[in-house]
Amino acid sequence: MSDVLRRRRFLSNAVLGSATVIGADALGGSPAQAIAHAGHRLPPKTPDPNFAEGKVIGIHGSRLTVTSPELLLQRIEVGEETDVWKLRHGVSLDQVKVGDVLYARGTAGPDGLFVADLVWVNIVNLHVLVVGSEPNRVHLDHGGGRLVGHIVPGTTAVVDRLARPVREMSGLSVGRHAQVVGAWRPGTNEIDIATILT
Amino acid sequence: MAGNGPVVARGLSTWFCCGPSYGPCSTAGGGACGDCRSSRWQCAWPNASQACFDITRPDRCGVSLPRYGCDHGFHVANPCTGKSLETVTIADCGPDTDRFCRERRCCGDDCSSHRILDLTPAAFSRLADLAAGVIQVVVRNASDAREAT
Known part of the structure; x- marks a missing residue:
């Protein structure tokens, strides 16, 4: 099991003991009515x-x-x-x-x-672990599943934690945690990368 | 005016999908609290329990966050756009704060560091463009915000 998956599952399990689930029918009023009162207010758990x-x-x-x-x-x-x-x-x-x-x-x-x-x-925003790197694509672990991230010339931006552009792909070393914003290719395990934050 | 209560935390937020979904998001599930949905204003909080804190470890980034469990409500604002949300409720444990220590974003001279919140797509997109990936946020308790209204 990957490190990212273990961690995510543990994160999910970690707080279950205090979970309280409120049924949607307890919210009252319609969502449209709720949003009409003020643009930034919405009753909890309302779509x-x-x-x-x-x-x-x-x-x-x-x-x-x-x-x-x-x-x-x-x-x-x-x-x-x-x-x-x-x-x-x-x-x-x-x-x-x-x-x-x-x-x-x-x-x-x-x-x-x-x-x-x-x-x-098709937008995705994923916390991944870099498990392989090639000139035009990176191999990523996301929740125990493997993804291929395609570098799109002229589009893909690699930035560091201060949002500064990173030259080449040097910031994508194997074993590094990163966040990927990209467009999923439906029906595949591949994404075209818009931004990868290292 | 809403959002004048004491600041609980100031830092960075990203977004995550949850509930029934597609593609790489299809395994996301309902989050730690079991009822997370991408279409609701919900969030993941790094100190939703001791076990949660032991994983996210915001202290490793020098961040101290109070403990709040499932369904706790926040008022969340984006200081860069002035947009805000109430009420955003805790539905999951996260983000992995210590994996991204020293991450920093600024708008003008206003800078924030460290991931303190994960928002659902519905909540994040009310505050900023989903393609931004990471934004600055100011978090207050929803009850404080209401009292200040």
Whole structure:
């Protein structure tokens, strides 16, 4: 078992003794009502009504149909003003494919249509252990599973703990803990790296 | 105004996925408290129990954090954008503070060091761009913030 996985499992087990689970029905009021009162307030454990997530199962013009992790269908409008991130900001909607997964921030209308201001496609943010390094890719351990991280010329940034750019890949020595922000390639164990923090 | 209570901690936050999910996130689960969801305003706290603290070890970075368990509520602000959240509740143990000692971020002359919080995507994206990965945060108890309103 990897060091990262052991640690994560231990972290999860470490606090279980004090867990108290409150049912969603105890919250009262609808999420939309809650967020309407003040933009920065939300009752505990309420889904953020200005946030959407899911897997793209259909694309019709500027409208995405996604299925959430709870298997709820949601329609997301991606307009000209919407900023779409897929490894980088400002990509066009035609870069979004069926099978991609996304997070979005925007506003849900009364008809259920979610109008997105920002969409992050396939984004991941992972604490990893570097287990191998090649000129154009790194091998990573994440929770006991192996990932291949691709270095994308002109896009991938390697930065140190003070957010300073690191030249070459010298900061990615084997055995080093790092954090990777990147775009997952759906159906694979591969990610394209936007930023790797060493 | 909300957020005027005593500061519990000031440092850095990253984000993590939890609950049902896809790809590399699919094994994340419900976190230490069992009910974590990416769509909620929830967080991981490094001192959620003694066993948790023994792993995250913020003290190794010179950081002292009070102990708060599952469901404790925070007011969390991003000093760089002025955006804030209430209420963010503890749902997991983390981040691995001692793995990233001396990490530092600044906006202008305002700098913070050390990871003290992990936020869900819904919470983090309310404060900053998910692609940023790491941001500065100021953490207060939610009850303190309410009293100050």
